[in-house]
Structures are given as C-alpha cells and as structure tokens.
Amino acid sequence: MLEKKVGKQTSRMQNPPSINAAASIVGPKEGKGPLADYFDQAVDDEFWGENSWEKAESKFMREVLAKVTAKASLAMDALDFVIAGDLLNQCIAASFGIRESNLPFFGIYGACSTIGEAMQLGAALIEGGFAFNVACLTSSHFCSAEKQFRFPLELGSQRPPTAQWTVTGSGGLILSLEGNGPYITRITTGKIVDMGIKDQNNMGAAMAPAAADTIYAHFEDTGLPPDYYDMVVTGDLGAVGKRILDDLLSSNGIRISRLLNDCGLMIYDMKQDVHSGGSGCGCAAVVFAGFLYDRLRKGKLNRILFVPTGALLSPTSVQQGESIPCIVHAVAIESSRGGNQ
Amino acid sequence: MMRQTILQYINAFVIGGLICAAGQVLIDRTKLTAARILVLFVSLGVVLTGLGIYQGIAEVGGAGATIPLTGFGYSLAKGAFKDVDKYGLLGAFTGGIRATAAGVAAAVFFSYLAAVAFKPKAKS
Amino acid sequence: MQHVMTKDDYRKYVDKVSPDSKTLRNTLRAFFVGGLICVIGQFFMNSFRQMGFDQDVSSSLTSIVMIFLGVSLTAMNIYDDLGRFAGAGSIVPITGFANSVASPAIEYKSEGYVLGIGARMFLIAGPVLVYGISMSIIVGIIHYLIKH
Structure with missing residues (x-):
C-alpha cells in the first residue's frame, strides 16, 4: 500500500x-x-x-x-x-x-x-x-x-x-525540505487528453478538456469540496478556454466559476492586443513566481490549486494534420503545512 | 485625357480591392493559412489566363489586376504563351520565368540586402 | 463518473463558443488597403509609360519598385503592422510577396548567411513559385498542343 x-x-x-x-x-x-x-x-x-x-x-x-x-x-x-x-x-x-x-x-x-x-x-x-x-x-x-x-x-x-x-x-x-512555506501539499498528475481539436490558433479550446479532466480527478481523488481552495488558477487557457473549462466543470457538478482564474488572462491587459490572452511555458511560471507567490506569502491567498496547462503539439504534427493532445497538472499550494487533511 | 486617367485609378482601386477582399473572406471563413492563399491566387491567375479570362480583367483593372498575386500568375501564363509562339514547346519552360524574372530577382536581391542590414523586432 | 462529450459534440460546442473573426470589418480593410496598393502600382505604371517605356518594360519596372517598397517596409518593421491591420489587403499584392521573402530572410540571419538567409528565404514564397511556374508550364504545353 x-x-x-x-x-x-x-x-x-x-x-x-x-x-x-x-x-x-x-x-x-x-x-x-x-x-x-x-x-x-x-x-x-x-x-x-x-x-x-x-x-x-x-x-x-x-x-x-x-x-x-x-x-x-x-x-x-x-x-x-x-x-x-x-x-x-x-x-x-x-x-x-x-x-x-x-x-x-x-x-x-x-x-x-x-x-x-x-x-x-x-x-x-x-x-x-x-x-x-x-x-x-x-x-x-x-x-x-x-x-x-x-x-x-x-x-x-x-x-x-x-x-x-x-x-x-x-x-x-x-x-x-525545510522552510516557512507556502507548501506543496498535494499533486495531481494529468493524463494526455485529446478531444480532436486541430486549430493551432485555438489552443484554449484544445486544452480545456484536459484541464477539466485533471481538476475533476483532483477533487475525486482527494474528496475535498470544490470550494476548498481560494483560487483555482489555470496556466494559459485564455478567455475562450477558461469559458469552456467552466462549462465542462459545471456539467460535472464542480461549480467554481468565481474561483477560476487564468494566468494568461492575468498577465496582460486586454487592451494590449493579445486576443484570447497569454500563453507559453513562461506564462504560468512568471504569474506564479511573481504574483501568486506574493499573495500566498502575504496571506491574501491561503490555498490555491495551481493548474498549468500544456498543448503537446509540434510544427510537424500540425502540418501532418494531427489533432492537439494536451496535458494539465495540478499542484495544491497552501500557506500552512497541516492543511485540512 | 484627365478623365481617362482618373477612371484608370478608380478601376485599379476597385479591381485590386475586390481581389484582396476575396482573399480576406477565404482567410476568415476557411482558416486557410496565408501561404495557401498565395498559392491558390497564383494558380488561379495562371488558370484564368489559360482560359482567356484574366486578359479581360487586366484590360479593365490595369495595376489592380497585375499587382495582386493573381497578376503574377497572369504574367507567368502570358509569358509561357508568348515563348511557345516564338520557340515552340521549349517556350513552355522558358516563358514563365522570363516574364517574371524582374520581380523574382528583385525580391531575392532586395531581401538579401535587407537581411544583411536589418534585425527582426518584436512589438510590445 | 465524469461526464465527457464525444469529440464530434465537443467540436460543435467549440465552434459555437469561439468568437468568429470580424469578417465584414476585415474584408473592408482588405479592400481599401489592397485597392490603395494597386493605385500606387498604377501610378508607377503610368509614370514609366510617360517616360516612354513600353507596356512590358513598364510592368517589370513597376514590379521592381513595388517589391523594393515591400522589402523596405518589412525591414523597417512596418509591414507586419500593416498586415495585422489589413490582412489579405497587404498579403495578396506583390508587396506581400516581397514581405514573405524578406521576413524569413531577416528572421533566419541568426542561422547564418548560407543556411539561414540563403536557405530560408523561400520558406513561405517558395510554394508560390513552385505552383506558379509548374502551372505556367502546363498551360504553355496545352497552348502548344492546341496550336499544333
């Protein structure tokens, strides 16, 4: 065991x-x-x-x-x-x-x-x-x-x-190993999810089902209530993907619209001509390392589920007409070590 | 004379604008990439010229028909015809490039110079 | 048990919730910018004719001038802004062809003068030449066969 x-x-x-x-x-x-x-x-x-x-x-x-x-x-x-x-x-x-x-x-x-x-x-x-x-x-x-x-x-x-x-x-x-937190208390490792989206210019829609799958698995595995976290923050779904994620979670009984946020939507002002929002390996990383970490340290946020989202395409796979497989990992970060276990 | 020139500019504007607008509808509606649109337009120009249709458009539109990439196809086909008439079957191979040599050579040469002298720049 | 949509249902749902391109606005912009570029071409065409060059020479000279303009605006980081605004209006004219040759040449300079600039220059415009030239040969051969 x-x-x-x-x-x-x-x-x-x-x-x-x-x-x-x-x-x-x-x-x-x-x-x-x-x-x-x-x-x-x-x-x-x-x-x-x-x-x-x-x-x-x-x-x-x-x-x-x-x-x-x-x-x-x-x-x-x-x-x-x-x-x-x-x-x-x-x-x-x-x-x-x-x-x-x-x-x-x-x-x-x-x-x-x-x-x-x-x-x-x-x-x-x-x-x-x-x-x-x-x-x-x-x-x-x-x-x-x-x-x-x-x-x-x-x-x-x-x-x-x-x-x-x-x-x-x-x-x-x-x-x-030692330190004053915030602490990584739980991790949920994603599976590859591919819902057949092929449009390289609509990555949010490709990744949203993978995000829903991982978030669902997290609450299913841990038995935590969906409102356990102060914020559930995805990596780079953008405006389109975030909306889809919300729909997919709701249809599975996880109603957390007001807790959902997305690093790709936080990093830019929509006036900056970024269309659906930010993306890239750096997007979730800098928003967490910059903004979210600061909020956790200062106690403005106590528990967050950090959910970086990834689209596993390559230029070759796109040219060969493949759909976009996606992976999403969830990391629970809390300001106290004990948490509510 | 003056009126004729103004009419010529209006025709160029309208015909050229319509060809570009058609390209935009294709991009937005079919999600074809820009590279595919360009290939489609050149091929279309060659075919329409082969069928004897583009000559009429070029007659009316002037630069409005020759500046868009369909016009590049028009030059290619027209050149092929001209050389076939002059040199026979060989002309099919020499005519297209001969007629468009100036544009292609200019694109290669100027682009090379630009690449040597300039750097790409991001927008923030 | 997690409820999951079928791929077909999901694709239909995504098409519904994804915002469409503003086709009308984009098409109007493409029309005006594209038309304007052609008017500039017509101006050079007329000027060369007035200088006494024949139709073919004027047309070649116009191509060279327009391509020079396209490459210059690309090098000065302006053509990408134009493209963002005008879409097909600046892609379809010959200046767009020039932009598609110059932009990879500039971008790949970091990979060297031979395999960078030299090899990548026709990354986007290459297919245009491949299909354009091949089609013109086919059309030329047909023309020959009909004549003989």
Missing part, C-alpha cells in the same frame, strides 16, 4: 515541501501589463543584448536561476537538482541556460504545463528523501516561439481572435 498515493492520479505530501523563494524576469510587453509590479525585473529589449532570440531566452533562464537561488539565501551548490524546460526544439533554452551552473539537471517537456510538471517532480524528490533543495524553472519567448511554431516576426499576417500571445519571460522556484 502506497501511503502517499490518494486515488488514481493524486499524491498527498506527508511532509510538504516549502517553496522558499520565487523569482521572475519578463519582457517589455509583460512589463507594461497589470502584474508589472510583481516581477523582479522587466527587460526592455527582447534580444537582451544577445544576437538571437534563442540565446536571449537562455539568458532569461540563467538569470532567473541565479536570482531565485540568491533570494533563497542559498549557495548555488546547495541545490541538489535543477528541473527545467521550455518550448524550443530539444529544450535548448533550458539546457543552454543551465549549462554553466554545474548542477545535476533534469530537462523536461510538458509544453506550457512544464512548470507544474517541474513542481510535481521536485516535490516528489524532496518528499522521497532524494533532495534538500530543488530549483524548478521554465521559460518562453514570444519571438523564438513565433519563429518555431508560426511565422517570421516581420511577416504581415493576421491572427484570429482565438489566438494567444506567447509570454516572454522566465519564472523559477526553490523547493526545500
């Missing part, structure tokens, strides 16, 4: 790891958005002094790792593992950003859900007794993502209203 496993997809931490520090660096557009004050730094040039978008994205990650480690008052070599990922082919932003750090490294890919995957793996490593301190980081960059997934930046193309805007930025967290 596994003592930490609850139900089919969820694990409960017996000694919940503490998130001891969070850091975020964003690009110029995010730096003009409503959460500007919560980010550690906003750079005003997407190249950030480098000569390619990819190098700039690696720099975001390298700088965030340094910043978050310093904020946790740790020496670099006190980190037992770094878990990181991004959207670029072969995850080069993560591996090139981390390569000089000389630390044990897990590179992971869960598309825009990667920060959730990293937090789950990090929490499990600590809970399992494999580590004292784990750094979790992800990044995305509007320009490198456009180049890889869509078109060259200067091409005069139009986006439909369901399209989303990739966040430029990187967010990082330090998870530790």
